[in-house]
Amino acid sequence: MNYWLMKTEPDECSINDIAKAGEQGVLWDGVRNYQARNFMREMTLGDQVLIYHSSCKTIGIAGIAEVCAAAFPDPMQFDSNSPYFDAKASPEKPRWDAIRLRFVAKFSNVISLEALKKVNPLAGNPLVKKGNRLSVIPFSAEEFTAVKALND
DNA sequence: GCCAACGTTGGC
DNA sequence: GCCAACGTTGGC
Structure with a gap:
């Protein structure tokens, strides 16, 4: 079992959208x-993923999802009508991958970036570093547990 | 809307 | 392989 954090703009796909998707989960494409x-x-399968809302009013971790489909070629890279189209990718030589995420839990309150910066195990984590742009970040079990504890 | 930080591209 | 220019991310 691995732990991760994935960023999303809630206008695009929020923790509520993931919850609404049900058992089959949401397609996580466009990376x-x-x-x-x-x-x-x-x-x-089963990896736990913290869902981080970025570029929005309430920035922070909104809940937890889990991986319900491992990486496969992102279909959008082949779709010339998609903003995620990549002319250099082909079905024979795909360049980008997608996964699926299924809802696990929504936190009672979004754990703010400000609060996350005060979490000891997160010191040094790219998430709390200025200028960080990585949208998928591996978390240790300790980091994951520390974040989850803030919801209790 | 601003702008610092960053990743990617492309000329050389 | 270097690096300037450019486009994007993301907090404020």
């Missing part, structure tokens, strides 16, 4: 960063 993609390829 166009190699480091983030490589992390997605390491994900296995």
Whole structure:
């Protein structure tokens, strides 16, 4: 079992949207960063994922989801009508991956970035570093537990 | 809306 | 392989 954090703009896909998707979960596509993609390829079924709302009014971790489909080629890279289209990708040589995420829990309150910066095990985590742009971040069990504890 | 930080691209 | 230019991210 691995732990991760994934960023999303809640206008695009919020923790509520994931909850509404039910058992089959949501398609997590559009990741166009190699480091983030490589992390997605390491994900296995049942991995726990903290859902982080960015670029919005209430920034922070909103809940937990789990991986319900491991990495597969992101269909949007082949769709010339999609903003995620990549002319350099082909079905024979896909470049980008997607996963699926299923709802696990919504926190009673969004755990704010300000609060996260005060969590000891998170010191040094890219999430709380200025200028960080990584949208998929691996978490240790200790980091995950410390975040989850803030919801209790 | 601003702007610092960052990743990617492309000329050389 | 370097690095300037550019586009994007993301907090404020």
